[in-house]
Amino acid sequence: MTVTDVVKDRSMLTMTITAELDVPVERARQLWADPRQLERWWGPPECPATVVEHDLTPGGRVTYFMVIPDGTRANGWWNVLCVEPPLHLEFKDGFADEAGCPNPDMPVSTGTVDLHDDGGRTRMVISTRFQSAEAMDQLLSMGMEEGILGALSQMDSLVEA
Numbered sequence: 001m002t003v004t005d006v007v008k009d010r011s012m013l014t015m016t017i018t019a020e021l022d023v024p025v026e027r028a029r030q031l032w033a034d035p036r037q038l039e040r041w042w043g044p045p046e047c048p049a050t051v052v053e054h055d056l057t058p059g060g061r062v063t064y065f066m067v068i069p070d071g072t073r074a075n076g077w078w079n080v081l082c083v084e085p086p087l088h089l090e091f092k093d094g095f096a097d098e099a100g101c102p103n104p105d106m107p108v109s110t111g112t113v114d115l116h117d118d119g120g121r122t123r124m125v126i127s128t129r130f131q132s133a134e135a136m137d138q139l140l141s142m143g144m145e146e147g148i149l150g151a152l153s154q155m156d157s158l159v160e161a
Contacts, residue, residue, distance in 0.1 A: 002019060002020045003017060003018070003019045003149060003152060004018050004019060004020060005017070005018040006018075006145065006149075008136075008140070008145075010133055010136065012129075013129055013130040013131070013132065013133065013135075013136055014127055014128060014129050014130070015127070015128045015130075015136075015140070015144075015145065016125060016126070016127040016128075017125070017126045017127075017148060017149070017152070018123065018124070018125050018126075019123075019124045019126075019152055019155075020118070020121060020122065020123055020124070021121065021122040021124060021155060021156075021159065022121055022156075022159075023121070023122060023159045024117070024120055024121075024122065025086045025087070025115045025116070025117045025122045026086060027122075027159055028087070028115050028122040028124060028159070029085075029086050029087040029115060031155060031158065031159070032056070032087060032089060032113060033056055033087070035051040035054035035062075036051075037158060038051055038054070038062075038064075039051040039064065040154065040158050041151055041152070041154040041155050041158055042064065042066075042151055043066040043067075043147075043151060044146070044147045044148075044150030044151050045150055045151075045153070045154060046069050046150070047066040047067060047068055047069070047074070047147070048066065048067055049064050049065070049066045050064060050065055050066075050067075051063075051064045052064060052065065052100070055080065056080055056083055056089065057080060057083060058080060058081065058082055058083060059079075059080065060079075060080040061077065061078065061079055061080065062077065062078040062080065062091070063075070063076070063077045063078075063096065063100050064076050064077075073098070074095070075095065075096035075097065075098065075100060075103075076093070076094065076095055076096055077093075077094055077095075077096050077100065077102060078091040078092065078093050078111070079091060079092040081110075086115060087113060087114070087115040088112070088113070088114050088115075089111075089112065089113040089114075090110065090111070090112045090113075091110070091111050092108055092109075092110055092111075093108065093109050093110070093111045093128075094106060094107070094108040094109070107130065107131055107132075107135035107138055107139055108131060108135075109128050109129060109130050109131065109135070109139065110128070110129040111126065111127070111128050111129075112125075112126070112127045112129075113125070113126050126148070128144075
């Protein structure tokens with residue numbers, strides 16, 4: 001997988017990552033649609049993810065946790081807003097407490113994923129819309145960009161397996 005572009009736009013409160021996968025769209029879709037595949041790449045290499053709940057239908061929910069190198073768990077959730085085959089996915093994304101409840105002290109963002117056929121390959125566009133400039137700054141300072149890029153770097157070995 002090759003990341004071809006990362007654009008952070010403070011005026012629009014967005015970060016957009018474009019990447020290319022050397023597989024057809026349907027194979028790339030499985031990386032999101034299958035919870036066992038999602039958990040093999042969603043966390044960056046040093047923070048493996050475990051998907052607990054996975055309902056990729058409008059109104060559905062995805063819950064997961066990542067194990068941080070010091071052994072603590074970082075819990076997260078998605079509320080699925082829209083799913084259109086082969087894959088347009090839109091979801092609210094946030095942090096959770098130990099019980100899996102949304103953490104009101106942390107920002108919530110909106111993520112979109114679009115897969116595009118590019119002659120048998122897949123162009124994947126992942127966009128994050130932040131609630132405010134402060135939320136964008138907070139999440140980026142926590143390493144969000146590096147975390148997503150690290151997570152995406154694991155896709156190639158997964159699709160080749």
